[in-house]
Amino acid sequence: MPDNRRSQAITQGAKRTPNRAMLRAVGFGDGDFDKPIVGIANGFSTITPCNMGLDTLTQCAEHALKTSGAMPQIFGTITVSDGISMGTEGMKYSLVSREVIADSIETAVQAESMDGVIAIGGCDKNMPGAVIALARMNVPAIFVYGGTIKPGHYRGRDLTIVSAFEAVGQYTAHRIDEQELLEVERHACPGAGSCGGMYTANTMSSAIEAMGLSLPHSSTMAAEDEEKRISAARSAEALVEAIKKQILPRDLITRKALENAVSVVMAVGGSTNAVLHLLAIAHAAEVDFCIDDFEAIRARVPVLCDLKPSGRYVTTDLHQAGGIPQVMKMLLDHDLLHGDCLTISGQTVAETLQDIPTQPRPDQDVIRPWDHPVYAQGHLAILKGNLSPEGSVAKISGIKNPVITGPARVFNSEEACMAAILERKIQPGDVVVIRYEGPQGGPGMREMLSPTSALIGEGLGDSVGLITDGRFSGGTYGMVVGHVAPEAFAGGVIGLVEEGDSITIDAHQRLLQLNVTEEELVHRRTTWQPPAPRYTRGVLAKYAKLVSSASRGAVTD
Numbered sequence: 001m002p003d004n005r006r007s008q009a010i011t012q013g014a015k016r017t018p019n020r021a022m023l024r025a026v027g028f029g030d031g032d033f034d035k036p037i038v039g040i041a042n043g044f045s046t047i048t049p050c051n052m053g054l055d056t057l058t059q060c061a062e063h064a065l066k067t068s069g070a071m072p073q074i075f076g077t078i079t080v081s082d083g084i085s086m087g088t089e090g091m092k093y094s095l096v097s098r099e100v101i102a103d104s105i106e107t108a109v110q111a112e113s114m115d116g117v118i119a120i121g122g123c124d125k126n127m128p129g130a131v132i133a134l135a136r137m138n139v140p141a142i143f144v145y146g147g148t149i150k151p152g153h154y155r156g157r158d159l160t161i162v163s164a165f166e167a168v169g170q171y172t173a174h175r176i177d178e179q180e181l182l183e184v185e186r187h188a189c190p191g192a193g194s195c196g197g198m199y200t201a202n203t204m205s206s207a208i209e210a211m212g213l214s215l216p217h218s219s220t221m222a223a224e225d226e227e228k229r230i231s232a233a234r235s236a237e238a239l240v241e242a243i244k245k246q247i248l249p250r251d252l253i254t255r256k257a258l259e260n261a262v263s264v265v266m267a268v269g270g271s272t273n274a275v276l277h278l279l280a281i282a283h284a285a286e287v288d289f290c291i292d293d294f295e296a297i298r299a300r301v302p303v304l305c306d307l308k309p310s311g312r313y314v315t316t317d318l319h320q321a322g323g324i325p326q327v328m329k330m331l332l333d334h335d336l337l338h339g340d341c342l343t344i345s346g347q348t349v350a351e352t353l354q355d356i357p358t359q360p361r362p363d364q365d366v367i368r369p370w371d372h373p374v375y376a377q378g379h380l381a382i383l384k385g386n387l388s389p390e391g392s393v394a395k396i397s398g399i400k401n402p403v404i405t406g407p408a409r410v411f412n413s414e415e416a417c418m419a420a421i422l423e424r425k426i427q428p429g430d431v432v433v434i435r436y437e438g439p440q441g442g443p444g445m446r447e448m449l450s451p452t453s454a455l456i457g458e459g460l461g462d463s464v465g466l467i468t469d470g471r472f473s474g475g476t477y478g479m480v481v482g483h484v485a486p487e488a489f490a491g492g493v494i495g496l497v498e499e500g501d502s503i504t505i506d507a508h509q510r511l512l513q514l515n516v517t518e519e520e521l522v523h524r525r526t527t528w529q530p531p532a533p534r535y536t537r538g539v540l541a542k543y544a545k546l547v548s549s550a551s552r553g554a555v556t557d
């Protein structure tokens with residue numbers, strides 16, 4: 001073990017007698033002060049099914065660290081539940097929790113001079129929050145994903161949490177009755193694990209595996225399966241080896257690795273949140289990577305996987321079909337992946353894939369053959385125009401009407417918009433505008449799964465556009481554009497839109513345009529004032545003062 005261990009700052013020499021005295025109280029013995037001290041950032045919580053199984057994984061990792069000659073130290077990180085807070089004021093804490101998780105891991109590991117860290121997370125923000133911390137600290141580290149939930153089943157179909165969100169719109173549109181709404185609620189989430197489609201949690205776990213920061217196949221394992229617990233122990237062993245070799249997160253989180261992550265996110269049809277989080281991870285790792293880098297990758301990478309929200313299958317199906325290594329192998333064989341990137345095991349990406357088949361198994365169709373992709377190009381597009389000169393993010397594949405020009409229906413909050421949708425006041429051809437929901441203005445940039453799902457449920461998903469300076473859940477699809485930057489609160493044009501204005505969303509040209517003259521915008525700006533901040537004390541007030549534009553990842557440092 002390298003003798004320049006960080007933990008020597010608290011374990012070596014007479015002056016560290018008190019420090020060792022306290023470490024003895026937590027279980028250190030005479031021979032333990034020369035072992036590496038490895039933190040386990042344990043996201044266990046019962047406030048969301050995503051994190052329910054993490055304590056078991058922590059115990060597996062703890063045991064494996066001890067048998068591998070390291071000294072584990074467990075500490076907690078928080079989580080919030082996107083799905084449970086969705087549609088409420090509480091969702092404003094969701095993106096904020098990414099920073100709280102990152103700051104809490106950094107604080108604990110740096111305060112105690114740890115030699116390495118295993119970050120264990122489940123719900124959406126746990127993944128980017130953990131990796132932001134690992135990138136900042138650059139101490140040997142590995143990520144362990146809590147695992148996906150298995151699908152629910154009802155009347156012969158697979159259900160996920162998004163089925164429940166969409167059922168709300170189906171019910172208000174009288175397309176299902178109250179009993180069916182209740183049965184969907186009862187069956188959508190059968191146990192522990194993160195939301196089961198290729199939504200944000202599974203998207204980010206896949207991106208982290210693509211960057212070599214977690215073990216192969218680990219990002220698509222089910223939370224409740226034994227292999228997930230075995231993988232946690234193997235991850236601990238891999239980290240002890242990485243400490244010996246001094247493999248650091250910034251050796252893994254390189255520009256090429258970020259490009260690999262974006263390619264995999266495109267190939268699996270992942271969440272729009274991946275744009276926000278990968279930009280924030282690049283910022284933390286001090287890698288030159290910006291929102292415009294997504295388009296070059298989108299244009300060359302096909303969507304290979306037929307996964308919910310817009311596809312048929314769930315992440316456990318992807319796992320059974322070969323998981324992320326199978327997707328990566330197909331990308332590598334077509335020169336759409338950098339095979340020379342390093343991974344946490346010390347192998348290169350190409351070496352980890354050498355035994356993976358070049359074509360997906362013919363007995364499954366969740367991963368399509370290369371020459372029959374779901375879509376020929378990626379689905380995550382960056383739209384620009386006078387509404388979003390810094391950028392905005394949309395899923396543009398599989399849309400029935402890729403170009404929509406319609407009258408603006410303007411709402412200054414998610415709640416006001418949701419009320420209008422449920423009162424059936426939104427008509428085909430409308431372009432819904434939800435603003436003052438950005439990182440600063442919300443604050444917290446809420447996910448708009450409730451209104452987008454209600455539109456789908458009411459059968460308006462193909463005929464109504466929706467733009468917002470907020471963001472979307474991984475379960476959102478349709479003609480929807482989020483992360484509009486600059487946001488309204490920061491003086492963005494979205495704040496100048498008036499009811500009835502003509503707005504164009506053009507997926508082909510990747511254009512987001514307010515069809516109003518420049519002179520009119522100049523006139524409107526003379527009377528525009530930012531609203532008073534919604535919060536003046538506490539977490540949300542502090543966040544609103546620090547947070548950057550979504551086009552830079554909504555970072556706070």
Ligand SMILES: CC(C)(O)[C@@H](O)C(=O)O
Nearest residue numbers: 082083195199200473474
């Ligand atoms: C509730 C969901 C689907 O997990 C959402 O929060 C996401 O971002 O995917």
Ligand SMILES: [Mg+2]
Nearest residue numbers: 082124200473
């Ligand atoms: Mg989410």
